[in-house]
Amino acid sequence: MSQQHPEGSNASGRARPDASMSLLTNAMHHSLDDGYAQAAARREAEGRSGMPRTVRAKLWLATGLVLAALVVTVGAAQARVSAPELAKERQELITRIDDGDRRADSLQKNVDRLRKDVETRQRRALEKHGGDEAEVAGLLSGALPVHGPGIKLVVDDAKDTQDSDSGGPRQSSGFSDNGRVRDRDLQRVVNGLWESGAEAVSVNGQRLTSLSAIRAAGDAILVDNKPLVPPYTLLALGPGKKLSSAFQDSADGQYLQVLQENYGVRTSISTQDEVRLPAAPSLIVRTAKPVQTGEGSR
Template identity: 35%
Template sequence: MKAGSETRTRPTRPDASMVLLDEVMRRPLDPGYADEAARRRDGTSTRGPRRTLVLTIVAVLLGAGTAAAAVALQPRDSVLTARSVLHDEIVQRSEEADAAAEAILELDARIDALQNAGLGDAYPVLLDGTQRDGAAAGTVAVTGPGLVVTMRDAVPLLGETDSASKRVLDYDLQVVVNSLWSAGAQAIAVNGHRLTATSAIRSAGEAILVDLVGLSSPYTIEAIGDPSTLPAFFARSVGQQHLTVLGSRYAITSDVRREKALALPAGRAAETLLARPVEALGSGASQNRPAGLPTP
C-alpha cells in the first residue's frame, strides 16, 4: 500500500467517553435558566410588574369562570320542580298501565267464559282442544301438582361493598326455569306471572323483568308437572347444581318443595303482527274444519 493512501486516525481525548458527565459537572443549569439568572443579576428580568399584573388578571378571570360554572351546575328550583313533575307523571303513568293490564286480564277472563259457554254444549270436542292448546301456550289458567322453587337474595354483611354478587340475577332464574322445562314441567309461573312461548326473563339495571314486569326477592318459581318424574329429573339437572353453587359461593338461599295442588294464572296471548292464518280455498275448507263444526 502506498504511503499517500495510508489512513490516518484522528487522535482522541482520554476522557472522550465521559463527555456527558463532564458537561453535567461544568454546566449544571440549562442555558435558559442560566440566561434568566443572568438577567435577574443585571436587573433586566422579563418578569416585570406588567407581566405579574397580566398573570394576576388571568388568574382572577379563571377563578371567576370556575365559580360561575359551579353555580350554573347546581340544581335550581326550576330543575327540582321539573324533576318532581316528571316523577309524579311516571308514577301516574305506571298506575294507569297497571290498571289497563288488570282490565285486559278481566276482559280475557270474560272472553274465555263466553267462549266456554258458547262451545261447551254444541262443540265439546273443539272446546277440549282449545283448552289443551291454551294450557300448553300458557294462555289458560291451570292447576295441578308440581314443584315450587324459592330463591332469595343474600343478606350483605356489615361494611360489605360488593353486594351485587349476592343478588339473584336474571341468568340464575333462566337456568332454573329452563331446567324445569327440561325436567318435564308443563306450566311455569315466576312470582305469579305465567310464562308463555314468548316470555322473556331479563334485567334492567338491578331489577329483574319478566315480560317487562319488575320483580323483587324472594323469587318463587312454580312448575306443574308429573309428580313421579319432575322432582327426580330436576334434582339431577343443571338447575339444582346451579342452586347449590349459588348457596355455597354467594350465600343465596333457595329451597325446593313439592306441592299437591298449584294454581297458575293465565298469561297474555302472543300478538302476531306478521303471521296470518292460511285462508282455505274451495274444498279444502271442509277438510281443514275441526270436527263437530257444520259445513257452510
C-alpha cells in the same frame, strides 16, 4: 397638718373591712375609664355631639330618613299587591296538576279495560279454533288458569351481599358477584324447569309463556316488564317427585346448587299436592301456515 394613713387603714389605724377588695371597690367607684371621661369632656367643651349642627347636614339626614322610609313602604306595598297574584297562580298550577292526574287515571282505566277485552277475545278465539286440542293449546299458551300437582322452588338473595371478585358460573364483564340473584340466574332456573317436564310455570304469581321475557333493570328483575322482588317463588305444574328429581339432576339444577354453595344464594324446593297458576296477564295469539314449495310442504 393632716396625717396620712397607710393604704387600707382608717384614722384609728385599724384595717378597713374592704381592704382585701380594693380592685372591686375601685371598679365600682370608677366605672368609666379616665381616658373616655376626658374625651367626653373635651367634646362637650368644644360643642361637638353626635347630631349634625349645620342646616345642610340636617337636611341630608332628613332626606336619608325619608328615602329609607319610602323604600320600606314601597316594598311592603308591592309584597301586599303581589301576594294574591302568587296565590292565584299557585292555585291554578295545583288545579292543572289535579286535572292531569284525573285524566291519566281515566286513560289508564280505559287501557286496562281494553286490554282485558282483547285478552278475553283472544282466549275465545283460541278455544273456538283449537278444535279437540283447545284445552292443550290453552295450557301451553298460558291462556287458561291451571292447577294440579307440582313443585315449589324458592330462590332468594344471599344474606351477605358484599361484592366479590372471585370467578364462577356467573362471572361476566358487566356484573360483580355480590350474592344477588340475577336475571340470567332466573332464566336458567326457568329453562331448567321447562326442560325437566314442567307443563306450566309462574314466578311470584306471574304466569310464564313461550314468549315471556326475563330481563334486568339495574338490580331489579323484570318478567314481561313487571318488576319482581326477592324472594322469587317459582311454581311448576307437573308430577311432583319426578319433576323435582329431574330438575335437581339437570345442568340448571346443578347450577343453582353451585350458587347456593359458592355464593350463599338461598334456595329451597318442595313437592306440592296442588299448585294453582293463573292465566297469563298478556296473551299474544299467532298463527303459522306451511310453506308450499315444489318439493312438498314443510
